[in-house]
Amino acid sequence: MKNPFVFGDVVKGEYFTNREDELKELTSDLSSGQNILLFSPRRYGKTSLIMKILDNLKKEGIIPIYVDLFRITSAHTFIKIYTAAITKATATRLDEAVQFLKTNFPSVVPKVVIKASEPTEFEFDFEAAKKDIDKVLDDLYELPQKIAAKRRKQLVVVFDEFQEITTLNLPIERSLRAKIQHHDKVAYCFMGSKRHLLDELFLDKNKPLYRIAKSVPLDKIKPEKLKIFIRSRFKSIDMAIGENLIDELLRLTACHPYYTQQLCHEIFNVCFSKKEANIITLKDIKIAKDKCISAQSYAYSTIWDGLAGKQKDLLLALTLNPEANIYSQEFLSEHELGAPATVQTAVKALEKKGLLDRANGSYSISDVFFEEWIKRKIA
Ligand SMILES: Nc1ncnc2c1ncn2[C@@H]1O[C@H](COP(=O)(O)OP(=O)(O)O)[C@@H](O)[C@H]1O
Ligand SMILES: [Mg+2]
Numbered sequence: 001m002k003n004p005f006v007f008g009d010v011v012k013g014e015y016f017t018n019r020e021d022e023l024k025e026l027t028s029d030l031s032s033g034q035n036i037l038l039f040s041p042r043r044y045g046k047t048s049l050i051m052k053i054l055d056n057l058k059k060e061g062i063i064p065i066y067v068d069l070f071r072i073t074s075a076h077t078f079i080k081i082y083t084a085a086i087t088k089a090t091a092t093r094l095d096e097a098v099q100f101l102k103t104n105f106p107s108v109v110p111k112v113v114i115k116a117s118e119p120t121e122f123e124f125d126f127e128a129a130k131k132d133i134d135k136v137l138d139d140l141y142e143l144p145q146k147i148a149a150k151r152r153k154q155l156v157v158v159f160d161e162f163q164e165i166t167t168l169n170l171p172i173e174r175s176l177r178a179k180i181q182h183h184d185k186v187a188y189c190f191m192g193s194k195r196h197l198l199d200e201l202f203l204d205k206n207k208p209l210y211r212i213a214k215s216v217p218l219d220k221i222k223p224e225k226l227k228i229f230i231r232s233r234f235k236s237i238d239m240a241i242g243e244n245l246i247d248e249l250l251r252l253t254a255c256h257p258y259y260t261q262q263l264c265h266e267i268f269n270v271c272f273s274k275k276e277a278n279i280i281t282l283k284d285i286k287i288a289k290d291k292c293i294s295a296q297s298y299a300y301s302t303i304w305d306g307l308a309g310k311q312k313d314l315l316l317a318l319t320l321n322p323e324a325n326i327y328s329q330e331f332l333s334e335h336e337l338g339a340p341a342t343v344q345t346a347v348k349a350l351e352k353k354g355l356l357d358r359a360n361g362s363y364s365i366s367d368v369f370f371e372e373w374i375k376r377k378i379a
Contacts, residue, residue, distance in 0.1 A: 003268050004233040007261040010048045014236075015261075017229035018221050019049050027056045029214065030156045030187045035180075037202055040218035041357035041366060042193040043258035049218065050158055050191060062154045065089045065144065070161040075133055075170045082140055084124040090147060104143055105136065137172075141179035148185035155186040162190040163197035173201065177208040188213065195358050196351050219359070220255045230264060234280065239271060241280040249285055252368065259292075259368045266291045292369045293376075300373045303355070310346040313337055315355070318365055319375045326363055 054064035067085040072078045091097040148155045192198045253259040266288035317335035324331045350356035357366045365371040
């Protein structure tokens with residue numbers, strides 16, 4: 001029997017729930033040419049959401065281009081990934097792709113690899129002299145608007161994990177802004193999860209991308225909506241779960257989309273192998289939770305051992321007072337955390353490591369099972 005819950009990458013179809021308001025708003029914004037900055041902590045569902053939006057936009061006749069910057073390491077890989085995404089969205093056959101690259105990038109020699117997959121996938125590589133890189137980049141930034149004009153269609157370009165451009169020794173933002181501010185037929189959607197880096201890119205008045213896009217924070221999924229999803233997914237495989245157990249489960253995962261799917265996934269596994277498989281109990285939930293924690297306990301120990309004392313203190317304090325204002329005098333003195341400046345340094349370091357999230361003005365430990373693991377240390 002197939003597990004009705006999945007966690008990891010993009011979810012689609014029956015595995016995807018809710019987000020109706022966001023779907024409506026963002027589809028309408030992007031199709032009107034509005035640039036967007038869509039941000040949330042990791043694993044809240046940005047990529048899954050944008051994929052659905054791009055499907056909608058495609059049905060409206062807009063050309064969607066999805067660029068995942070997660071793995072960029074250099075200007076060379078940026079060009080490779082961006083070009084491949086544009087080519088993939090606009091050419092369906094190899095000869096089309098080659099022609100497209102020849103026309104648009106006369107300065108480079110493209111090397112196209114076609115993969116035997118359906119739909120067709122292109123891999124693209126090129127050789128360009130170092131001095132040509134700026135020229136290639138300039139052509140590339142201009143390309144979406146050119147395509148839009150030529151095809152008389154609108155385009156939407158999504159840069160997922162956009163903050164990764166800060167890892168390059170290349171000020172992409174300035175030249176990108178210079179070009180895209182004139183692109184009236186293209187809407188750009190910048191997405192990201194590293195808040196401290198996004199703030200630097202988009203909130204600083206002196207930075208090129210300041211005010212280029214409308215900020216849209218993506219929240220967790222509302223408990224009412226998650227409850228319906230959980231109940232109906234279990235029901236689809238004839239498993240029943242009581243209301244109070246769903247509440248308990250969501251309390252454990254704090255309605256975090258990823259961890260909720262992970263815990264439900266494990267609950268299914270636990271129940272599937274027991275006698276009365278169709279009735280879920282509190283004990284099953286506890287076993288499933290333990291599985292989620294123990295699957296990561298080696299990684300958690302390694303992370304913990306690598307933390308500075310102040311960082312550990314702050315995490316411990318947060319497990320005891322999850323909703324606290326961490327800079328308040330009360331919190332600082334109760335947990336003996338020292339001066340606000342010291343805490344700020346610890347916060348920055350923990351954010352950088354991806355262990356702490358900031359949403360709606362307060363901080364929380366990103367991984368709910370890591371939080372449980374820490375709690376057990378002090379129990
Ligand atoms: N709308 C949703 N419905 C159900 N599960 C979701 C939804 N959005 C996210 N998830 C869960 O979270 C996981 C991570 O989603 P993803 O789109 O990769 O997040 P992000 O891009 O923000 O890191 C998914 O694999 C899925 O388990
Ligand atoms: Mg993502």
